[in-house]
Amino acid sequence: MGSYIPNTEKERMEMLAEIGYENFEDLFSDIPGDVKFKGFLDLPAGISEMEVIRRMKSIASKNIVFHKIFRGAGSYNHYIPSIVKSVTSKEEFLTAYTPYQAEISQGLLQSIFEFQTMICELTGMDVANASHYDGATAAAEATVMCKDRRHETVYISESVNPSVIQVMETYCFANDTKLIKIPVKEGITDINALRKALTDDEKAACLYVQHPNFFGNFEEVEALGEEIHNAGGKFIMGVNPITLALIKSPAECGADIAVGDGQPLGIPMSYGGPYVGFMATTSKLMRKLPGRIVGETKDAQGRTAYVLTLQAREQHIRREKAGSNICSNQDLCALTASVYMAAMGASGLQHVAELNMSKAHYLRNELDKIGFKALYDKEFFNEFVTSSPVESSKLMDTLEAKGILGGLPLSENHILWCATEMNTKEDMDELVSVCNDAIYGKEGK
Amino acid sequence: MDLIFNIGQEGRKLSLLPGCDVETVSISDGLRRNNPPKLPQLSENEISRHYTKLAERTHGVNNGFYPLGSCTMKYNPKVNEETASLEGFAGIHPLQKESTVQGCLEVTHKISQYLCEITGMDSFTMQPAAGAHGEFTGLLLIKAYHVDRGDMNRKKIIVPDSAHGTNPASAAMCGFDIVSIPSSDDGCVDIEALREAVGYDTAGLMLTNPNTLGIFDKNITEITKIVHEAGGLCYYDGANLNAVMGIVRPGDMGFDCVHVNIHKTFSTPHGGGGPGSGPVGCKALLAPYLPGTQVSLDENRDCHYTASEKSTGAVKQFHGNFLVNVRALTYLLTLGREGIPEASSNAVLNANYMRVKLADTFDIAYPGTCMHEFVMSLENFKKETGCSALDVAKGLLDYGMHPPTMYFPLIVHEALMIEPTETEPKEVLDRCIEALKEIHAKAHEDPEHLKGAPHNTVIGRPDEVTAARNPILCFSREV
Numbered sequence: 001m002g003s004y005i006p007n008t009e010k011e012r013m014e015m016l017a018e019i020g021y022e023n024f025e026d027l028f029s030d031i032p033g034d035v036k037f038k039g040f041l042d043l044p045a046g047i048s049e050m051e052v053i054r055r056m057k058s059i060a061s062k063n064i065v066f067h068k069i070f071r072g073a074g075s076y077n078h079y080i081p082s083i084v085k086s087v088t089s090k091e092e093f094l095t096a097y098t099p100y101q102a103e104i105s106q107g108l109l110q111s112i113f114e115f116q117t118m119i120c121e122l123t124g125m126d127v128a129n130a131s132h133y134d135g136a137t138a139a140a141e142a143t144v145m146c147k148d149r150r151h152e153t154v155y156i157s158e159s160v161n162p163s164v165i166q167v168m169e170t171y172c173f174a175n176d177t178k179l180i181k182i183p184v185k186e187g188i189t190d191i192n193a194l195r196k197a198l199t200d201d202e203k204a205a206c207l208y209v210q211h212p213n214f215f216g217n218f219e220e221v222e223a224l225g226e227e228i229h230n231a232g233g234k235f236i237m238g239v240n241p242i243t244l245a246l247i248k249s250p251a252e253c254g255a256d257i258a259v260g261d262g263q264p265l266g267i268p269m270s271y272g273g274p275y276v277g278f279m280a281t282t283s284k285l286m287r288k289l290p291g292r293i294v295g296e297t298k299d300a301q302g303r304t305a306y307v308l309t310l311q312a313r314e315q316h317i318r319r320e321k322a323g324s325n326i327c328s329n330q331d332l333c334a335l336t337a338s339v340y341m342a343a344m345g346a347s348g349l350q351h352v353a354e355l356n357m358s359k360a361h362y363l364r365n366e367l368d369k370i371g372f373k374a375l376y377d378k379e380f381f382n383e384f385v386t387s388s389p390v391e392s393s394k395l396m397d398t399l400e401a402k403g404i405l406g407g408l409p410l411s412e413n414h415i416l417w418c419a420t421e422m423n424t425k426e427d428m429d430e431l432v433s434v435c436n437d438a439i440y441g442k443e444g445k
Numbered sequence: 446m447d448l449i450f451n452i453g454q455e456g457r458k459l460s461l462l463p464g465c466d467v468e469t470v471s472i473s474d475g476l477r478r479n480n481p482p483k484l485p486q487l488s489e490n491e492i493s494r495h496y497t498k499l500a501e502r503t504h505g506v507n508n509g510f511y512p513l514g515s516c517t518m519k520y521n522p523k524v525n526e527e528t529a530s531l532e533g534f535a536g537i538h539p540l541q542k543e544s545t546v547q548g549c550l551e552v553t554h555k556i557s558q559y560l561c562e563i564t565g566m567d568s569f570t571m572q573p574a575a576g577a578h579g580e581f582t583g584l585l586l587i588k589a590y591h592v593d594r595g596d597m598n599r600k601k602i603i604v605p606d607s608a609h610g611t612n613p614a615s616a617a618m619c620g621f622d623i624v625s626i627p628s629s630d631d632g633c634v635d636i637e638a639l640r641e642a643v644g645y646d647t648a649g650l651m652l653t654n655p656n657t658l659g660i661f662d663k664n665i666t667e668i669t670k671i672v673h674e675a676g677g678l679c680y681y682d683g684a685n686l687n688a689v690m691g692i693v694r695p696g697d698m699g700f701d702c703v704h705v706n707i708h709k710t711f712s713t714p715h716g717g718g719g720p721g722s723g724p725v726g727c728k729a730l731l732a733p734y735l736p737g738t739q740v741s742l743d744e745n746r747d748c749h750y751t752a753s754e755k756s757t758g759a760v761k762q763f764h765g766n767f768l769v770n771v772r773a774l775t776y777l778l779t780l781g782r783e784g785i786p787e788a789s790s791n792a793v794l795n796a797n798y799m800r801v802k803l804a805d806t807f808d809i810a811y812p813g814t815c816m817h818e819f820v821m822s823l824e825n826f827k828k829e830t831g832c833s834a835l836d837v838a839k840g841l842l843d844y845g846m847h848p849p850t851m852y853f854p855l856i857v858h859e860a861l862m863i864e865p866t867e868t869e870p871k872e873v874l875d876r877c878i879e880a881l882k883e884i885h886a887k888a889h890e891d892p893e894h895l896k897g898a899p900h901n902t903v904i905g906r907p908d909e910v911t912a913a914r915n916p917i918l919c920f921s922r923e924v
Contacts, residue, residue, distance in 0.1 A: 002779035004520050004712070005791045006870035015794060015871060019801035024790045027797060030661045030814055031693050041691050042562050046781025049524050056775055060533025062548035064541070074762060075539050081461050083489050087496040095505030095521050097513060097715040100851075103842050103902040107502030108717045114449050117919035121482035127918045130718070133574035136762040144618075163762045170736060170758040174585050174619045218476055245481060246472045261762075271549045272539030272763025273574070274720030286916070292718065297912035305907035309916060316610035316853075320623040325577040325614035332716030342449055342492050345458050346484040355465055362467035379473055400545065408540055425466040 001046030066405035068427045070363070072383050072418030073214070073408045074135075074161050074261070075269045078242075078352070079421055081343040084266045088336050098292065098328060102307045109306035112294040112331065115338045122244040122341075123258040124251030125280035130292035130329040132277030135261025136164040139208055139238055140171035142257045142279060144323050145288040146206035146234040153178045153204050155197065155228065157189040159213035160238065168208070182207075187217045187376030187385070194227050204233035211237055211253075215416065216360070216383030217376055218247070225254035234285075241265055241278070241337075242356065243381050245349035250280075257281045266340030267333055276333035287313060290324030355421035356382035359428065363419045366432045371439060375414065383418045385410065389439050398438045404431055446502070449495055450920050453487035502903055503717075504847055510873050512799075514818045514850035514862025515609070515657060517687045517709030519792075524779070525713060525772035534771050539763040543750060549767065550748030554740040556774045557724075563785065564683070564703050565696020566726030572737030572765040576684060579704025579723030580615035580651070582736060582760050583680045586702050586727055587649045588619050589734035589757050590678065599648035599677065605634055607658060607854045609684060612651045621648055628856055632811040633662040636671070643675035653682040654698065655689070655816035657854040657862075659796065669699025678702070678731075686710045687866070688793055688817035691786025702727035707766075711773035722769040736760045791867035792817040795874060799865055802878045806885050810857045818864035821849075822857050830888040832895045834859040839906065840884040842899035846877055 007015070021027060028036070047055070069077040088094070092107065099105030099112075112130045119128035132138035143154045156168055158181050165181070172179040182194045189209060198204055207228035211219045225235040234256040242264045250258035262276040263269075281289055287310065295309035311317055316327065344352060360382040364374055372386035388395060392409035399406040404427075407417035419428065487495075505511070511518035529535070537549055557569040573579040584602065591599040602616040603624045613623045624642050629635040633656065650672045655661045662668065669679045681695040681703035687710045695703045707713050708721035715721065727735065733755040741751045780788060793816055800809055800819045810820040823834040838848035838861065850862040865874055888895045899905065 001781050001784045003784050003787065004522055004868045005787065006868065007791065011871055012791065012794060015798050019798055021797070024794065027790070027793045027814060028661075028692055030663055031689075032663055032666070035666055035693055035697055037565075037692055037694050037697065040782050041785060043559055043782040043785060044778065046779055046784040049779070052524060052775055052779050053527065055778060056528040056771070057531060057533070059548045059551050060528075060531040062551060063533045063537050064545040065532050065536045066538070066541075066545075069538060071538055071540060073540055077538070079462060081459065083459075083492055086493070089526070090496065090500040091507040092500040092503040092505045093717055094526075094714045095507045096503050096717045097511070097516055097518060098718040100513075101504075101838070101842065101848060102907050103839070103899050103904055104504035104847065105502075106903050107499035110446075110448070110502070111496075111499050111717075113919070117448075117450065118482075118484060120919045121484060127916075133578060133719075134762050137574070137578070137760070161762075163759065166759040167762060170585070170760055171618075173757065174581070174588065176620045244478070246478060247476045248478050249482075252478070268535040269538050270535050271537040271546065271767040272765070273761070274722075274766040274769055275762075276720075286918075293916075293918060295912040296917040297908045299905040299907050301905060303904050305904045307907045307909050307912050309909065309912040309918075312913070314610075318614070319610050320613035320617045322610075322614040322617065325581060325611045325618055326575075327577050327611055328575050328721060329718040330574075330716075330720045331718035332714070333720055335717070338449075339492065339496065342485045342487060342495075343459050343461065343489070344484070345486045346481045347486075348458055348461060349484060350481060351462060354469060354471070355462065357472065358465050358467050358470045361470040379476065396542065400542070405538060405541065421462055428467075 002048060066403060068404045070417050070419060070423065070431060071405050071408050073416055074163060075272060076264045076418065077269060077420055077422050078264050080266050080268065081340065083343050084336055084339045087339045088332055093332060093335055099308060102305060106306060109294050111335055111338060113296060113306050115334045116294060118338060118341045119278045119280050122241055123280040124249030125258050126283040127286045127289060128278060128280035129289050130294055131331065131334040132279050132291055133330060134275045134277045135238060135259060136167040138259040138277030138279045139164055140168050141290050141324055142236045142259050143206055143208065145257060145285060151203055151205035151233060153180060153201055155180050155182055155204065155207040157182045157209045159184045159189050159215060160208065160210040161214045187215050187378050188213065188219050189224060191220065191223055191227065194224065198227060198231040201231065204228065204231040206234040206236050208236045208238065211239055212243060212381040215376060215385050216380040217378040218380065221253040242349065242353050245346065245353045256285060262333060262337040265337035267336050274330060274333055276330040276337060288323065291326050292329045352421055356419065359419040359423050360384060363417060363428050366428060370432060370436045382420055383416060385414055385416050388413050388415050395435065395438050399434055402434050404434065446498055448920055449485050452491055452495060453485050455486055457486045457488050459489050509845045510869060510877055511847040512849050512863045512865045512877065513847055514864040515684055517864060517866055519712055519866040520868035521712055521714040522776065525775045528775045529768045529771045534768060547748055550740045552771055552774055554742060554748055556770050556777065557740065559777050560705055560724060560726055563690055564705065564726050565694030566703060567729045568732040568735060568739060569724050569726040570735040570737045570739065571724045571770055572759065572761050573704065573723040573725055574761050574766050575719060575721045576704060576706045576723045577611040577615060578760060579725050580611055580682065581618055582725045583702045583704055584615055584619040584621065585757050586731045586734045587678045587680065590731055591648055593755060598646050601646050602648055603642050603650045605652065607656055607856050608651060608653065609657060609682060612682060616651065632656065632658040632660050633664065634668050636664055636667065639668060639671055643671055643677060647672065647675045647677035649678040649680055651680045651682060653685050655685050658811050658820050659815040659818040660811055661816055665698045684709065685817065688789055690789040692789055696728065702731055707769055707773045712776045713769050713772040720766045720769055722766040737765065788867050795865040795867060795869060799863055799874055799878060803881060806882050810860065818862055820857050820860050820862045823859035823861060827859050830892045832888045832892050834861050836895045836898065837861065837884055839898040840895050841880060843901045844880040846880065
C-alpha cells in the first residue's frame with residue numbers, strides 16, 4: 001500500500017496518547033454508530049509507485065495517439081515551446097493556492113497581473129480577470145454580467161460551437177433565462193434574422209457570437225454588434241486568441257465583453273481539459289466581472305505590491321447576492337498561456353496565425369481538387385467545412401488506419417477540417433492522397 | 446522586481462517555428478488589425494529567469510507548512526504529475542472516436558466507480574471543473590428533479606450560516622431563494638430552526654459535514670430526514686471529505702448528491718488557484734439528470750459513453766478537467782482500500798494534536814474532538830493585546846508558514862481555521878504550535894511589532910483599500 005503520511009505507526013500512537021486518546025476509534029466517537037461505515041471500502045489494494053506507473057501507462061496505451069491531426073472544433077493541436085512546460089512545472093506555482101496572503105505570493109500575483117495585461121493587449125479591452133474554467137463557462141457567465149431587470153433575454157448565434165451552446169443552455173436553464181438562437185445563413189450569423197428577433201424584444205440583454213465561428217468563418221462582427229447595441233443589449237464576442245495577432249481586436253469591433261478559451265496558447269489537448277477561459281471587458285463593466293482579479297498597489301514602504309482586489313464583487317462577501325459563485329481561477333493554465341505568449345511575442349504569435357491560415361487554405365484547395373467542395377465562400381481562419389464524396393465516418397476509419405485523425409464529421413456528408421502549424425505540406429498531401437484513394441481507389445483521379 | 450513588459454528589447458525572440466511550406470495567405474484588409482498586441486520581446490534565457498524569480502516569490506506546499514483551513518493543502522505526489530504527462534493522456538483530442546479513447550474512458554469509469562464507493566453514491570459526472578462548479582451542478586440536479594416532477598413551487602435552498610460563501614452563491618446561480626438558518630450553540634444545525642424552515646417550497650438543503658467548524662454533526666440522519674419528509678433533497682458539500690473517507694459516507698448520512706474537491710481530497714495540485722476538479726455524484730433518483738457523459742462497460746469490458754435523455758446537458762465543454770482526474774486516479778490506486786481511510790484518520794489525528802496543544806494558549810471556538818480542522822477565536826486575545834487574527838496570521842509569515850484561513854466561518858469572531866492535513870510530520874506541527882505560542886506571548890509584550898508583521902517578506906502588508914478604490918488591473922493602463 002502506498003502512503004504519503006510521514007508519521008510512523010509508533011509516532012501516531014505517541015501523538016494519540018499525548019493528547020489523551022487511546023486509539024483512532026476515539027477520534028471518531030462523535031459519529032453515531034449506525035451511520036458509520038463498516039468494513040473495507042470496495043477499492044483495490046494500494047500499490048507501490050512502480051506498479052502504479054505501470055498501471056497508468058497500460059491504461060494510457062489503450063488510447064490512440066495521433067500525430068497527424070486535422071481536427072479542431074474547440075481543441076487545437078499547436079506547437080508548445082519547451083520553455084512552457086519548464087516554467088509551469090515549477091513546484092511553487094504548482095503547489096500554491098489562491099494568493100490570499102499577498103506578502104508570500106507576490107510571484108503568483110505578478111504572473112496573474114501579467115496574464116491580465118496580455119489578455120487586455122490581445123482583446124483591446126480595459127480589464128481582464130485572472131481566468132475562468134474554460135471558454136464555454138466564460139461565455140455563459142459573461143451573459144450574466146449583461147442581465148438585470150430590464151435586460152433579460154440572451155441571444156446566441158447558431159454558428160457558435162455546439163458544445164458552447166450546450167453549456168449556455170444549461171446555465172440559462174439554471175437561472176431561468178430566455179435563450180434565443182439566431183440561425184446561420186451561408187456560414188455566418190443571419191443578421192436579418194437577428195434584427196427581426198430583436199424588433200419585438202425590449203428586454204434584450206446580450207448577443208454572443210463566436211469569431212471565427214464554429215465553421216471557421218469570420219463573422220460580420222461590427223454589424224452584429226451594432227444590431228444588439230441598437231436594441232439596448234451588450235455585445236459579447238468569443239474569440240480564438242491566436243487569431244488576435246492578425247485580426248481587429250474585440251474592442252475595435254465594438255464588443256463589451258470578450259471571452260475565449262486559452263487552450264491554443266500552449267495547453268495540450270488533454271482529452272478536453274484542463275483548459276483556461278479568459279474574460280475581458282470595458283472599465284464600465286469592470287465591477288460586474290466575475291472571478292478573481294489582481295491589482296497593483298503599494299505597501300507601507302512604498303514598494304510595488306500586487307493583491308487580489310475588487311473583492312466586494314465576490315461570493316465570500318456578497319454570498320447569495322453575488323452574480324457568480326466562482327472563487328478560483330485556472331491559474332496554472334493561465335500561467336501556461338502567459339509563458340506561451342511571452343515565448344511567441346507579438347511577431348511569433350502573428351507567425352503562428354499566418355501559418356494556420358495559410359495551411360488551412362492550402363488544404364482546402366487540395367481537398368477541393370478531389371471533390372471535397374467547400375460549403376461556404378467566406379473568409380476563414382484555420383477551419384473550414386467541406387462536403388464529403390464518401391460517407392464521412394467511413395472515411396475517418398480509413399484515415400485512422402493510416403494514423404491520421406481526420407476532420408470532425410458534422411454529418412455523413414459534411415466534414416469540419418482544421419489545419420495548424422503542426423501540419424506540414426507533406427502530411428496534408430498524404431491526407432489528400434488517402435482521401436483520394438478512398439474515393440477513387442488506388443488508380444483513381 | 447520588473448514586470449515582464451519591462452525586460453527584453455525590440456526584436457528579441459525565440460526561434461520556435463519553421464517558415465511556411467505552402468503559399469502564404471494574408472488576412473484581408475477589412476479584418477486586419479492595425480495595432481498588433483504589445484507582447485513581450487524576450488530571449489528564452491530572460492523568460493526562464495523572470496519566472497524563476499516569480500517562483501522564488503511564491504509560497505507553495507513544497508515551500509513549507511500550509512494549514513489553510515477548508516482548503517486541504519496536502520502534499521502533491523510527484524508520480525501524479527508523471528502519469529498526467531503521459532502522451533497517451535495529454536495528447537488525446539477530446540472529439541476522437543470512442544474506440545480510440547478507451548484508456549480515457551477507463552480512467553473516467555474507474556474514478557467514477559471509486560468515488561461512488563467512497564461517497565456512497567450511485568453515479569458520478571466528472572465534468573465540473575471546481576468545487577463551486579460542482580455545487581452549481583449539484584443544485585442543477587435538484588432543480589431538474591423538481592421541474593421534471595412538475596413540482597414548481599420548490600424555490601428555496603436552506604443553507605446554514607456557517608456555510609462556505611459559495612453555497613448561497615451557487616444556489617442563487619440556479620435561481621433559488623436562499624434561506625439561511627442559524628447554528629445552535631454547539632456549532633451544528635439548529636434542528637428546531639430547520640424544522641421551521643422546511644416546507645412545500647423547500648427544494649433542498651446544502652450542508653458540509655463535518656461542518657466548517659470541523660465538527661461532525663451528530664444529528665445528521667435526523668437532519669436529512671426532516672428535509673426529505675418535507676419533499677426536499679440534501680446536497681453534501683464535499684469540501685471536508687478528507688476527514689471521513691472510509692469512516693462515514695455522505696450517501697449513508699442521507700445525502701442525495703455530493704461534489705468532491707479532487708484538488709483537496711485526492712492530492713492534485715492547487716496550481717495557484719486551479720485547475721481543480723469538482724465531480725458530482727448522486728443517488729439513482731438524480732442520475733438521469735447528470736450533465737456530461739458517463740461511461741459504462743459492456744460484456745467485453747469495452748467502455749462506452751452513455752448519456753440520459755433527461756440530462757441537464759453540459760456544465761463545461763468536453764469531459765471535464767481530465768488530466769486532474771488522471772492524477773486523482775493515480776493517487777487512489779496508490780493508496781487503495783487501506784490507504785484512503787488511513788489518510789482521513791491521520792488528517793483528524795494531526796488536527797486534534799494541534800488543537801489540544803494550542804488549547805492552553807488560544808480559545809478553541811468549539812471545544813471537543815474535531816475532525817480534520819478546527820477553529821480558534823482570537824476575540825479575547827484581541828481585547829487583551831489589540832492584535833487581531835489578521836495580525837497573528839501575518840506574524841506566521843515571518844516563520845515561513847502559510848497562515849490558517851482567516852475570518853471564516855463568519856459565525857466565529859476573529860477566527861483562524863487550521864487544517865494541517867495528514868501529510869505533515871509531527872515536527873512541522875510542533876514548530877507551528879511553538880510559533881503560534883511565541884506570537885501570542887510577544888503580542889502581549891510588544892503588540893505594535895506584531896501589527897507591523899510581516900517583517901521578513903519581500904513586501905509588507907499591501908494597501909488593499911487603494912487597490913480597490915483606484916484599480917490598476919493591467920500594465921500601463923489605469924482604469
